[in-house]
Amino acid sequence: MKTALTVPTEVLHVAEALSAKGFEAYLIGGCVRDLILGREPKDWDITTNANPEEIQALFPETFYENTYGTVGVVTESTDPRLKVIEVTPYRIESGYSNARHPDEVKFSDTLSDDLKRRDFTVNAIAYDPKEGKIIDEHGGQEDLKRKIIKAVGDPEERFQEDALRTLRAIRIAAELDFAIDTATMAGIVKNAAQLAKISRERVRDEFVRILESDTPMQALYIAQKLGVLKYIIPELEDAIGVDQNQAHSFDVFEHLLRSLQHAADKKWPLIVRLAALLHDIGKPASRRWSDEKKDWTFHGHEVIGAKMAKKILRDLKFSNEIVDDVVKLIRWHMFFSDPDQVTLSAVRRIITNVRKERIQDLLNLRICDRIGTGRPKEQPFRLRKYMSMVDEALRDPISVGMLKIDGTSLMALGERPGPRIGWILHALLEEVLDDASKNAQDYMEKRSQELMQVPDAELKKMGEKGKDRREEEDEAAVEELRKKHHV
Ligand code: ATP
Ligand code: MG
Numbered sequence: 001m002k003t004a005l006t007v008p009t010e011v012l013h014v015a016e017a018l019s020a021k022g023f024e025a026y027l028i029g030g031c032v033r034d035l036i037l038g039r040e041p042k043d044w045d046i047t048t049n050a051n052p053e054e055i056q057a058l059f060p061e062t063f064y065e066n067t068y069g070t071v072g073v074v075t076e077s078t079d080p081r082l083k084v085i086e087v088t089p090y091r092i093e094s095g096y097s098n099a100r101h102p103d104e105v106k107f108s109d110t111l112s113d114d115l116k117r118r119d120f121t122v123n124a125i126a127y128d129p130k131e132g133k134i135i136d137e138h139g140g141q142e143d144l145k146r147k148i149i150k151a152v153g154d155p156e157e158r159f160q161e162d163a164l165r166t167l168r169a170i171r172i173a174a175e176l177d178f179a180i181d182t183a184t185m186a187g188i189v190k191n192a193a194q195l196a197k198i199s200r201e202r203v204r205d206e207f208v209r210i211l212e213s214d215t216p217m218q219a220l221y222i223a224q225k226l227g228v229l230k231y232i233i234p235e236l237e238d239a240i241g242v243d244q245n246q247a248h249s250f251d252v253f254e255h256l257l258r259s260l261q262h263a264a265d266k267k268w269p270l271i272v273r274l275a276a277l278l279h280d281i282g283k284p285a286s287r288r289w290s291d292e293k294k295d296w297t298f299h300g301h302e303v304i305g306a307k308m309a310k311k312i313l314r315d316l317k318f319s320n321e322i323v324d325d326v327v328k329l330i331r332w333h334m335f336f337s338d339p340d341q342v343t344l345s346a347v348r349r350i351i352t353n354v355r356k357e358r359i360q361d362l363l364n365l366r367i368c369d370r371i372g373t374g375r376p377k378e379q380p381f382r383l384r385k386y387m388s389m390v391d392e393a394l395r396d397p398i399s400v401g402m403l404k405i406d407g408t409s410l411m412a413l414g415e416r417p418g419p420r421i422g423w424i425l426h427a428l429l430e431e432v433l434d435d436a437s438k439n440a441q442d443y444m445e446k447r448s449q450e451l452m453q454v455p456d457a458e459l460k461k462m463g464e465k466g467k468d469r470r471e472e473e474d475e476a477a478v479e480e481l482r483k484k485h486h487v
């Protein structure tokens with residue numbers, strides 16, 4: 001039967017160049033699956049009976065990644081998805097002794113061998129674009145119709161060969177909104193522990209795609225049930241069954257997943273999704289019973305949570321930039337946001353703490369937190385009002401760089417180069433955060449000259465106090481207001 005799938009000309013050209021020399025060339029994997037589903041393929045893979053040298057000889061520009069025999073064919077397209085078409089010789093599953101990598105890559109002459117080594121039936125459909133012919137030896141089209149992720153061949157063996165497939169099954173099911181076949185699920189349960197041997201980068205990449213899917217809550221529930229979650233973020237399991245105070249209907253685990261799901265529903269970026277998933281990760285460790293309140297308390301959970309999140313995200317090899325941003329959002333997620341009560345100076349401090357580029361994310365995290373609690377949506381006018389205070393606060397200095405004096409002028413006034421310069425500037429910033437009108441050149445110079453007389457130890461304390469005090473004050477203020485409002 002002929003099937004016409006729409007294939008971009010760049011891809012067709014590569015396939016045609018191969019068949020013109022007498023080689024077989026099939027589109028394979030995610031691109032065929034996505035074409036049949038009417039989704040846009042992320043990248044284009046071709047499989048062929050030509051070997052890497054033969055492939056390279058056919059195209060003017062290629063690069064060769066030795067590990068899997070894949071040749072990247074560079075096209076003239078400006079579309080990043082079409083810039084490089086990956087052409088891989090037919091491969092056959094060879095021994096896997098460590099659940100991680102094939103011991104060696106073995107090529108094969110037949111498409112059938114290649115289809116057998118693929119992970120899931122929906123990823124094992126080949127398409128010959130010249131003949132318009134689909135080769136589907138594992139029932140992939142049927143499973144696409146049934147919306148099922150099913151291992152090719154014996155699930156247990158397939159997960160033993162490569163444990164990352166356990167996570168890939170959950171990820172692909174989340175992205176396509178598919179269910180996982182029963183026997184395949186059983187194979188995942190049996191082999192999930194092998195995930196400990198997989199590189200954290202590979203685990204992270206699949207985890208990120210789960211978070212970026214439309215249904216991360218369901219996917220992480222399934223990951224937990226199948227025993228996979230503890231090889232991604234074991235700390236999340238400690239939140240299961242941890243009851244909260246009376247303002248909450250869900251345990252900490254469900255609250256975190258619901259918060260994450262709201263971020264996904266809103267299509268908010270990865271940073272917010274990570275922060276939503278981890279914002280209360282410090283709660284299990286900080287939970288105390290209060291006889292006075294007759295309820296659970298979680299004092300300092302945002303401080304503990306920020307530390308835990310740093311360790312978790314570093315372990316998953318996230319970039320420093322992502323780690324810093326998410327940790328800050330978690331550290332400050334308890335910020336006081338009542339626009340009728342908050343002062344401009346408190347808003348400035350929050351901006352200093354999370355950076356102005358992230359203040360909108362912090363507000364969005366607050367929305368996720370509320371929705372994840374099952375409370376009605378944050379009154380939008382209050383957040384708008386808070387945002388207008390942010391705009392106002394941003395007109396005033398919130399960092400050392402915005403002061404009307406700098407290190408060079410301090411040295412011109414007679415201060416020696418060295419750490420004292422930084423201490424003086426930070427001490428000045430502290431004053432300006434409280435009272436923006438002090439950021440005038442006259443006052444800055446006059447006050448600098450006074451600070452220049454202060455001995456090292458004391459000056460250091462003044463300079464570093466800002467950071468510490470900011471945290472203490474913030475906690476004290478929040479606590480005070482919480483008491484007042486009984487929240
Ligand atoms: P997407 O392109 O949306 O990321 P994909 O299914 O194409 O999804 P890729 O990582 O691009 O995923 O892999 C391409 C194809 O290679 C897959 O469709 C599958 O056939 C095969 N494949 C990838 N990883 C594995 C694996 N760990 N085990 C077996 N086959 C795999
Ligand atoms: Mg792909």
